[in-house]
Amino acid sequence: MKNEKLTGDEYDALEMIRRGARTDRVNACVGRNAKRLSGLKLVQYAKNGALSLTDKGQEVLFLRRCIVALRALEQDPASALDEDVVQFLSRKSHIAAREGGGYELTERGRESLADISAQEPKK
Numbered sequence: 001m002k003n004e005k006l007t008g009d010e011y012d013a014l015e016m017i018r019r020g021a022r023t024d025r026v027n028a029c030v031g032r033n034a035k036r037l038s039g040l041k042l043v044q045y046a047k048n049g050a051l052s053l054t055d056k057g058q059e060v061l062f063l064r065r066c067i068v069a070l071r072a073l074e075q076d077p078a079s080a081l082d083e084d085v086v087q088f089l090s091r092k093s094h095i096a097a098r099e100g101g102g103y104e105l106t107e108r109g110r111e112s113l114a115d116i117s118a119q120e121p122k123k
Contacts, residue, residue, distance in 0.1 A: 004040055014061055017043055017051050070113045078102040
């Protein structure tokens, strides 16, 4: 995903689209970001005008959940994680189960988190 840095507002819009619209009207967050997200092929319009996530959009949201989970574990090893995120991060050797319960970052997980943090723009 070259040069496809998303803002927090764009991630929020993706999450709202994933959850589905409660009405036929699009909310302001989705409306502001739909054109760019569609251009990045993260969402698609149906013939009736409804928005839905593409496979690429679902992948982007899942990876964001994984990054949030790694950051949460860095702060608190007892953080609650979604089962699919735990399975993925365990399979990739980024986290390991702790004896007392919960999970901890492995060396590989810490390296990945450091790489991700280094790529983010400074505030």
